[in-house]
Amino acid sequence: MTEPTTMAGRSSVRRDRPVSAPILGVVLLLAAAGLGLAAPAAARPLTIDDVLDIERIQRVALSPDGEWAAVVVQRAARPGEAYGRTYYDLDPARSDVWLVSRRTGDKRNLTRGAAAAAGFWCPAWSPDGARLAMLSTRPEGAEPRGGDNVRLYVWQRATGALTRLGDAALLAQTMGGSPMYRTDLRGGADGSTIAHRCSDEENAPFAWLDERRLLAVTLPPGGVSGLLDAASRPARHAAATLDALREGRRPTATAAGSGAERTTLDERSSAAILGTIDAATGAAAAIATVPVYPFRGELTVSVAPDGRRLAVLATVGAIPPAAGRRVPHRGDSWSVERRLGFVDIAPGARLRWTAAPPAARYPLDLFGWSPDSRRVALRARASGDAKATPLFIASAVDLSVARLGPEGLSVGGPAAGSAYPAERPVHWVDDRRLLAYGADGAAAPRADWWLLARNAPAANLTRAAAEAPAALRRSAEGIFFAVAGDRLAALNLPARRLDRLLSAALPGAAAIVWPRDPGRRTERIVVAGEAADGGRVFQPFALGRTAAPAGGRFALPRAAQLVELAPAEGAAFWLEATRRGTFLNEIALADGGRRERLALNPHLAAVDWGETRLVDYRGADGQALKAAVMLPPGYRPGRSYPTLFWVYPGYRASGPDDYFLDPQMGGFYNLHLFAARGYVVAIPSIPLKRDGAKTELLAEIPGGVLPAADRLVELGIADPDRLGLIGQSFGGYAVYALVGQSRRFGAAVAMAGFTDLTGFYTQFDSTARGYAGVEHEKSYNWSIAEARPLSLSGPPYEDYGHYWRNSPLAHVARVETPLLLIHGEQDVRAPMAQAESFFYSLYRRGRTARLLRYWGENHGLSQSPANVRDIFDHTLNWFRTHLGPKPAGAATRPQDADPN
Secondary structure, eight states, X not given: OOOOSBOSTTOBOOOOEEOOHHHHHHHHHHHHHTSSOOOOOOXXXXXXXXXXXXXXXXXXXXXXXXXXXXXXXXXXXXXXXXOSSSOTTTOGGGEEEEEEETTTOOEEESSOOGGGTOOEEEEEEOTTSSEEEEEEOOOOTTOOTTXXXXXXXXXXXXXXXXXXXXXXXXXXXXOSSSOOSOEEEEOSTTOOSSOOBSSSSOBOSEEESSSSEEEEEEOOTTOOOHHHHHHHHHHHHHHHHHHHHHHTSSOOOOOOOOGGGOOOOOGGGSEEEEEEEETTTOOEEXXXXXXXXXXXXXXXEEEOTTSSEEEEXXXXXXXXXXXXXXXXXXXXXXXXXXXEEEEESSTTOOOEEOOOOGGGSEEEEEEEEOTTSSEEEEEEESSTTOOOOOEEEEETTTOOEEEESOTTEEESOSOOSTTOGGGOOEEEOSSSEEEEEEEETTTEEEEEEEEEETTXXXXXXXXXXSSOOSOOEEETTSOEEEEETTEEEEEETTTTEEEEEOSSOOOEEEEEEEOSOTTSEESEEEEEEEOTTSSEEEEEEEESSSEEXXXXXXXXXXXXXXXXXXXXXXXXXXXXXXXXXXXXXXXXXXXXXXXXXXXXXXXXXXXXOOOEEEEEEEOTTSOEEEEEEEOOTTOOTTXXXXXXXXOOTTOOOOSTTOGGGOTTOOGGGOTHHHHTTTOEEEEEOOOOOOTTSOOOHHHHTHXXXXXXXXXXXXXXXXXXXXXXXXXXXXXXXXHHHHHTTOOOOSEEEEESOOOOHHHHHHSOOTTOTTOTTTGGGSOOHHHHHHSTTTOOOSOGGGOHHHHHHTOGGGGGGGOOSOEEEEEETTOSSSOTHHHHHHHHHHHHTTOOEEEEEETTOOTTSOSOHHHHHHHHHHHHHHHHHHSOSOOTTOOOOGXXXXXX
C-alpha cells in the first residue's frame, strides 16, 4: 500500500527513515560555521494561521500481527470542515485514520473524510487483524454535510471496503471540561480490565467480543450522540420553545425540585442499548436497555472472562444533597448514585440488579471479574458523604453482595472511575483470593497491599516494607511486580512479603509505564525514571518467574509522549511535538534504535520562535519562585519591551517544556503568538495553599504576580509603563482579582472568568436546557468551590463573608485598568452573567471597558476557528491601543489590523 507524500495543506508525511542525531548535529555545526552550506529560508513570525493549521496525532493502534499502525490524525482547522461540536482543537470528528506499515514504511490515508467534513477516529483491530472498527460522523444518503450522529464503521482488510454497521447512534461522549455520556467498556476479546480508549480524553463505546462480533452502546431511535448533542441541545430546545410560544397551546416551563419536591431524571428518556453487532453482516441484536445519567460518573460495562455475561455499573443520578452533607472528594464518581447488575450476552436478556446491603448503598468502582466469571469485586460506601470505601464481592449467580476484608479496611483513595487506570487498587489472584491496596484505619493507617479471601484471615503483605508500592503489574507467570523505592520488587504471596529483585538501582523517581492495563498479564514492562538532564530514561524488563533487563536503557526528552507498545516486536511509539513539527517515532526496546514513522506540521520549522527562559524571583512571602518567559523574535538585551503576564493560579514554572510554553498549543492559548507581535510574555508562578485549607484566595494572587513584574523590570526586560495582564477561566478570575487590587497594569483581558463566587457556586449551567428534571444537577462548580482549586471549604450560605471577600465583584469600585471582558454564551464553568455583572459595574462608573459576548461559545472559547481568530485580533488590538505604540521591529501582518 502506498500513498503520495503529502497530507492536507502544508502538513506532509515523509518516508520512513532512521533518525540520526549525530548527523543532524554535524549539519547544524557546519551551517553555523558558514562552511559553504546553503542558508535556510528567512524565519518569519508565528501567525494564527500557523496555529490553526496544526495537525495532531490522537491515537496509535497496532494490528495484532504488528504489521500496521492505525494512526488517528486530526486535520487542520480550515474552511469547509464542520465546527461547533466541541473545542476545535480537541474535536475527534475532524480526524482521519492513517495506516502506516512498520515493515515498509508505506503510509496512506484510509478514510479521507475532508471532502464530506467527516471524522473517523477510535480505531480498534479485531483479534485476527482482519477488520478495523472505528467511530465516524460520515454522512450517507440525505444526511447533512459533516454528519448528524456518531456511528460505527468497519474496514475490511481483505477487500479494503469501509462500511457503516447500521444507522444507530453510539453513546459517544463529549470532549473537554466535564465529560458527558462517558462509557467504560472493559474486557472482550483482548481481556482488558480497564476502559477501552479512543484517546486520553475519550473512552470507546464499543469493544470486540471475538473476531466477528462487537459489543456496542447505542442510543434509541432518534437519539443524538453526546459529542454532537451537548452543544446543539440548547439551540434545539430554544427553537422548540419558540414553536410552543407561537402555538400558544403548550406551557414552556421546566421543573427543578428539591427535598420532598426533588425532581429526577426519567430513565425512559435517558437510556442506552447494550447490544452486539456482526461486523461481517451488520446484523445487530439488542441485549438490554440500561439507564444513562448524562452529566457525571459513567456507564461501566465489564465482559466476563468466559464471554457469556456482562457486569453493569450504571450511573442513575446525582446523590441528593442534604444540610451538613459533604461529598468527600472532588471526583465525579463520588457525587453520583450507581446501580450494579448482571446480564447475559444474548438477545433480549433480562438485566438483573443486585440488592446491595446498607454498607454498600453507594457503589463507587467496579474492579472486574473473578477468573471463573462468577463474581465481581467493587468498592462502595454506606452513605454519600462517607470517605471509607470497603471492598465487596457481588455474585452474578445469586446477586448477593458481601463485604470482604477487615472491618476497618478502606480500599483505594480519592481517584475513582476510568480516568485513573494506573491506580487500580484491586487484583484477582485466583477464583477466591484478591489483592487489595488500602488502609485499615484502626490497625494500619497507611495504605498497604492485603491478601483477602472469604473465610480466611486477611494478610498485610507489605507491612514490613518502608513504603508500599501504589501500583502492581502481573507477569505472564502470575507474579505481581512493582517499583518499591529504587528497586523492582515482587509480592511473595506464600511468604507474605515484598521481595526485591535485581541488585541494580532503577532510575530516580522510577515508575512502571507499561502495560497500560495493570490487571492483564504481560511478558514485558518498561520502567521510566528521571534523567540527569531533566528528560526521561527508560529500561525494558522481561518478566517471568523473575525479572531481567530486556535491552539497554534509552532516553527521551521530557516533552516526549509514549503512545503505544508492541511487546512481541519489542518496540514502542513515542510522539514529539516541537517547534520543527510533529513526529511519530518508533524505538526498538532491545537497542534503542529509532525510526521516524510519521511527520506532520513542517510549516512550523519556518517560524522564528524566539527564546524562552526561566526567571528566578521571590514571591511576596519570600518563597523562591520561577516565571516562564517568552522573548520576542529578534529580542535585544538592554532594551525593555511591553510585557504581557499570562496568569493562572496554582501554576508553578519548572522547566523548558512547561505547559504554557508548548509551541503547538491551540488557538489564542498559544502564547508564542503574542511574542511574535513583539511582546515579552511572562507566566509567573502563583502557588496556592494545599487542598482543603481554607484560603483568602483573592488576596494571595498578587503575591506571585507583582514580584515577577518587579523582577522583569529590574532585569531590563519589561517596560514598567507597558505591562499587560491576560488570563482565561481561573486565570480570568485572577485578572479580575488583580485589577481590583493593583493599578500596576496598563491594560488587561479577562476571558471566561468568574467574578462572584456565590453566583459561581449556585448558578445553573447555561447548557443544561432540555434535560428534564435534572437541569440543576449539571453544574459541578460547587465541588470546585469547596475543594481545590478554590478551597473555600463549604457552601456560601455557611460563610457568605468569605465568599464575598474573595469575589472580584466586591472590589470592582477600585478598578481603573482598561479591561476587555470576553465570555461565551454556553460557558459551562462560569455563566455569562459573571462577566456581565462586572462589566455593568464598570459601565456605571464610567471606567474603560469592553465586553465581547460570543454566542454559542463554550468555556474554552474555541468552538469555531472564526471565533478563535476574532478573539486573538481583539486581544492584540486591546493591548496595542492601551499599552502604547506597536513595538519597533514587530511584523505587520493582515491580522494585526483592528477588526473593527
